[in-house]
Amino acid sequence: MINSISTSGLTRQARASRSLLPVAGVSIAALVLVAVMPSVLDTYLLNILIRAFCFAMVALTVDILWGYTGVLTFGQSAFFGIGAYAAGLVFTHMGFSPAHAWLALGIAVAGAAAVAVLVGWLSFYQGATPLYASVISLVLPIVMTQLLFSGGTFTGSSSGLTGYTMIDLSLEAWFWIAGVTLVLVTAAAWVFVHSDAGKILIGIRDNESRCEYLGINPSLVKIGLLVVTAVVASVAGFGYASFSGVVAPELSGFVFGTEIIIWVALGGRGTLIGPVLGAIFIETTSAYLSGSLPFLWKLLVGVGFVLVIILLPQGLMPLALRLRRFLPRRLAGGVNAAAPTLLEAPGQKPHSIDRSTPAMRLEHVAKNFGSLKVLEGIDIVAYPGELVSLVGPNGAGKTTLMRCMSDGAERTSGTIRINEHDIRRLPAYRCVGFGIGRKFQTANVFESLTVAECLRIARAKVERPSLLRQKNTLSLPSYALAVLRATELDRKLDQVCRNLSHGEQQALELAMVLALEPRVILLDEPTAGLTKAERTKIGHILIELSRDYGLCCLLVEHDLDFVCEISSRVVVLHQGKIVMQGTVKEVVESELVQSVYAGNATPVSQALQQATASKGATA
Numbered sequence: 001m002i003n004s005i006s007t008s009g010l011t012r013q014a015r016a017s018r019s020l021l022p023v024a025g026v027s028i029a030a031l032v033l034v035a036v037m038p039s040v041l042d043t044y045l046l047n048i049l050i051r052a053f054c055f056a057m058v059a060l061t062v063d064i065l066w067g068y069t070g071v072l073t074f075g076q077s078a079f080f081g082i083g084a085y086a087a088g089l090v091f092t093h094m095g096f097s098p099a100h101a102w103l104a105l106g107i108a109v110a111g112a113a114a115v116a117v118l119v120g121w122l123s124f125y126q127g128a129t130p131l132y133a134s135v136i137s138l139v140l141p142i143v144m145t146q147l148l149f150s151g152g153t154f155t156g157s158s159s160g161l162t163g164y165t166m167i168d169l170s171l172e173a174w175f176w177i178a179g180v181t182l183v184l185v186t187a188a189a190w191v192f193v194h195s196d197a198g199k200i201l202i203g204i205r206d207n208e209s210r211c212e213y214l215g216i217n218p219s220l221v222k223i224g225l226l227v228v229t230a231v232v233a234s235v236a237g238f239g240y241a242s243f244s245g246v247v248a249p250e251l252s253g254f255v256f257g258t259e260i261i262i263w264v265a266l267g268g269r270g271t272l273i274g275p276v277l278g279a280i281f282i283e284t285t286s287a288y289l290s291g292s293l294p295f296l297w298k299l300l301v302g303v304g305f306v307l308v309i310i311l312l313p314q315g316l317m318p319l320a321l322r323l324r325r326f327l328p329r330r331l332a333g334g335v336n337a338a339a340p341t342l343l344e345a346p347g348q349k350p351h352s353i354d355r356s357t358p359a360m361r362l363e364h365v366a367k368n369f370g371s372l373k374v375l376e377g378i379d380i381v382a383y384p385g386e387l388v389s390l391v392g393p394n395g396a397g398k399t400t401l402m403r404c405m406s407d408g409a410e411r412t413s414g415t416i417r418i419n420e421h422d423i424r425r426l427p428a429y430r431c432v433g434f435g436i437g438r439k440f441q442t443a444n445v446f447e448s449l450t451v452a453e454c455l456r457i458a459r460a461k462v463e464r465p466s467l468l469r470q471k472n473t474l475s476l477p478s479y480a481l482a483v484l485r486a487t488e489l490d491r492k493l494d495q496v497c498r499n500l501s502h503g504e505q506q507a508l509e510l511a512m513v514l515a516l517e518p519r520v521i522l523l524d525e526p527t528a529g530l531t532k533a534e535r536t537k538i539g540h541i542l543i544e545l546s547r548d549y550g551l552c553c554l555l556v557e558h559d560l561d562f563v564c565e566i567s568s569r570v571v572v573l574h575q576g577k578i579v580m581q582g583t584v585k586e587v588v589e590s591e592l593v594q595s596v597y598a599g600n601a602t603p604v605s606q607a608l609q610q611a612t613a614s615k616g617a618t619a
């Protein structure tokens with residue numbers, strides 16, 4: 001019987017606070033600094049810093065897209081330009097008043113959001129590669145600059161717009177506005193990327209396909225993120241133009257877009273603070289040195305960039321963050337320091353499951369790769385509570401069949417129904433909604449996240465993750481908890497996945513799939529890499545999943561002893577066709593199946609016979 005996991009021993013971690021105190025403390029310190037700086041800095045430096053603060057906000061948006069989500073973008077300058085030109089154009093052609101300032105801000109936000117939706121759709125539509133998205137982001141600032149060049153007197157062409165009436169504030173007031181906005185935007189970004197929802201960005205960066213098979217639509221997440229970051233960049237551009245009284249096509253150009261990438265790379269992508277400090281430092285230093293050393297300074301920045309990329313690929317900030325180990329833990333703000341308490345989720349009641357309606361129905365399914373027919377005429381019906389093993393020699397088409405069952409776009413022809421829902425040509429994340437969960441052949445987890453964070457992302461479809469915080473409890477169905485306990489992963493919730501053994505990663509992936517509470521699970525070699533003892537425990541869990549919880553399990557497995565021990569039915573595939581379906585005994589005794597395996601190095605028939613004999617002896 002699957003027991004609910006004991007939470008004793010986790011109490012210490014449960015008490016661990018996920019408070020926002022560290023970020024609040026740093027933000028208050030930064031605000032105090034912003035408050036006092038105008039009284040100690042000269043006018044020139046204040047001017048430079050206000051501009052640098054605006055640029056730092058754009059750098060922050062690039063860091064969220066590139067550093068956290070893995071989307072390398074050169075296009076954020078275009079959104080900065082939209083905000084800047086919204087202010088420049090309205091103030092030049094309509095005059096200045098508070099109403100006009102609000103109008104310009106509204107145009108900046110709406111314009112940036114509309115362009116971001118279009119660009120996001122083009123960049124991240126289903127099947128688009130990351131390289132394609134980067135190319136689109138390169139094209140955007142080029143198109144934007146050309147539009148501004150060809151705008152004649154309306155946009156000021158290559159000279160841009162100058163001399164318009166600006167928002168009339170003192171230099172100190174501008175400094176405070178820019179500084180406070182930067183601190184607040186940085187703090188908000190920090191809270192978001194460290195929240196449960198923010199971890200999905202890292203999940204997408206690490207393993208987009210795993211996210212899809214957990215029911216998350218990565219394209220939608222990336223489009224939403226692009227829209228939000230575009231709006232922030234446009235507001236920064238609006239502030240820049242309102243303060244400086246100058247807008248030029250260069251502000252939305254490709255060169256500026258590349259400079260932002262350099263700030264982020266030097267500062268340390270994926271750290272937020274690094275890119276902000278990188279932008280402020282390079283902009284301020286440039287202002288002092290570019291006049292006296294115009295070419296040498298650019299050369300120095302370029303050499304610094306190359307050196308950092310080679311020697312410190314993660315940038316300078318991670319180096320500084322490593323010093324945190326010398327600080328007390330509280331001050332270091334170790335957000336991943338504590339693991340959440342595991343709780344048992346209520347889940348679906350086994351007796352409420354209708355076991356007479358097929359959980360999975362395949363009719364005439366075929367798959368071709370060009371002229372190669374990999375699957376042909378596949379008909380399978382599987383019911384809740386069944387544990388069906390797909391066996392066959394290497395290359396028989398087992399994994400391809402799993403792919404077809406879990407993603408509507410995969411098969412060439414035929415019909416697949418999951419819980420009576422026709423999956424049509426729907427993508428994997430939509431099929432998950434019909435109750436299917438898939439475990440891949442090789443361990444497929446999020447390598448830079450902890451065990452608990454992976455499980456949290458796996459639950460995102462069931463429990464909407466918080467945008468603001470990390471919850472200190474994690475509810476999982478009892479069978480997912482049982483997998484964690486069987487493999488002792490429940491004691492490693494705070495460990496980063498890349499440090500887990502292969503077998504532990506396999507078990508974690510299985511627990512992640514079960515965390516989705518699927519009604520049908522596809523398991524491609526779930527015990528590969530596990531020890532004999534772990535394999536036996538997982539076998540028992542799979543039997544209980546089907547018998548006690550009514551899950552329909554479809555299993556691809558080369559370990560034939562394991563297949564015989566746990567299966568209620570076996571389907572034999574050979575050269576893309578089903579050669580036999582039946583009970584373990586029927587398959588074992590089939591001469592046809594034995595001839596299928598004849599010539600294969602694995603003594604399959606022998607293994608099947610031995611396993612059946614041992615089962616008979618036990619009975």
Ligand SMILES: Nc1ncnc2c1ncn2[C@@H]1O[C@H](COP(=O)(O)OP(=O)(O)OP(=O)(O)O)[C@@H](O)[C@H]1O
Pocket residue numbers: 369372374392393394395396397398399400401
């Ligand atoms: N993307 C692809 N393009 C072309 N052929 C492919 C592709 N993917 C799989 N195949 C071919 O389809 C056939 C079935 O492959 P599949 O991986 O489904 O077999 P399998 O039964 O799972 O094998 P194994 O037990 O070794 O994992 C093989 O001949 C393989 O070479």
